[in-house]
Amino acid sequence: MSIILKTPEQIEGMRVAGRLAAEVLEMIGQHVKKGVTTEELNRICHEHIVKVQAGYPATLNYGGQPYPMPLDDEGNPTVPFGEGGFTKSICTSVNDVVCHGIPNKKPLKNGDIFNLDVTVIKDGxxxxxxxxxxxxxxxxxxxxxxxxxxxxxYLAIDMVKPGARLGDIGYAIQKYVERQGYSVVREYCGHGIGEVFHEEPQVTHYGRPGTGVELQEGMTFTIEPMVNFGKRNVKLNKKDGWTVTTKDRSLSAQWEHTLLCTANGVEVLTKRQEESF
Known part of the structure; x- marks a missing residue:
């Protein structure tokens, strides 16, 4: 698959979807408290995306068939999940979970940290x-x-502009993180995005200066570094086929934005109101 440079019309569609995804993260914060379950947070996010935003949560049944999954008037799936499909509308990765954590019934406790990853599909x-x-x-x-x-x-976002190389951006992330004594996960990366959830290019969070894809105006992609408190090694839960944890059970953290490479720099399509770019 080649890199897709977005037209002005496609960029406007990406802006709308990005704003809605940011809105979900802005909305859910008030519900995060001791005793709530990630399954409850999933329900709240799902209902907001489907009923308020008239969108679709991209992770719901991702990897299964059919996709997207048809929903009824109440926002509930109308057919059984396809084999291997992700069964929730958001990912919730708690403490030592690196990514793709599946919301569950376990109550959150004081001191827990977790990443809430949401992807909204709006008008394709x-x-x-x-x-x-x-x-x-x-x-x-x-x-x-x-x-x-x-x-x-944030330092990676500041580097995005036409002519910048992904190897330079990945190297900058890696260098900054490792200087603080942490490690960067290498098995999972950012990606191109548009009318397809995962497009080219792959955006690694490590790299060598002067290498990698050269950014061009009209490219849309995510940067989403996953950083471990301990060693970078991870393992996949073979039972559910999705949950990735740190091998040494140390804490992990992640932040992600969808970005547009513009003529003069970058536009953060998923910018939250609390942020200034």
């Missing part, structure tokens, strides 16, 4: 973003990990 376009949340008060170690991870995303 995808907006993909994630944010770290804290239940109650996080430990100083967890706070610093989340801060460094977010800072690595």
């Amino acid at each position: 376009f995808h907006g993909d973003t994630s944010k770290m949340f804290v239940v109650g008060e996080a430990t100083p170690q967890a706070k610093k990990l989340m801060q460094v991870t977010q800072e690595s995303l």
Whole structure:
């Protein structure tokens, strides 16, 4: 699959989807508290996307058939899940879960940190973003990990412009994170995005300067560094086929934005109101 440079009409569709995805993260914060389950957070996000935004949660049955899954008037699936499909409308990756955590019935407890990853499909376009949340008060170690991870995303965003290379961006993330004593996950990466959830190019969060795809005006893609408190090694839960954890059970953090490479730099399509770019 080649890289798709978006037309002005497609970019406008991406803007709408990106704003809706950001809105989900803005909305859900008030519901994050001790005792709530990630399954309940999934329900709230699902209903907001389907009933309020008239969109579709891209992860629901992702990897299964059919996709997207038809929903009834109440926003519930109308057919059984396809084999292997992701069964929830958001990903919730708690503590040592790196990515693709499946919402469940386990109550969140004080001090838990987790990444909530949401992708909204609106009129055929995808907006993909994630944010770290804290239940109650996080430990100083967890706070610093989340801060460094977010800072690595922001410094990468500042580098996006025509002519920049993905190898330089990945190297900058890796260098910044490793200087703080943390490690960057290499098995999972950012990606091109548009009318297809995952397009070219792959956007790694490590790399060599002067290498990789050269950015062009009209490219839309995600940057989503996954940073571990301990070693970078991860493992996949073979039982559910989705959940990825740190191999040494150390904490992990992730932040993500969908970006547009413009003529002069970058537009953050999933910018939240709390952010200034």
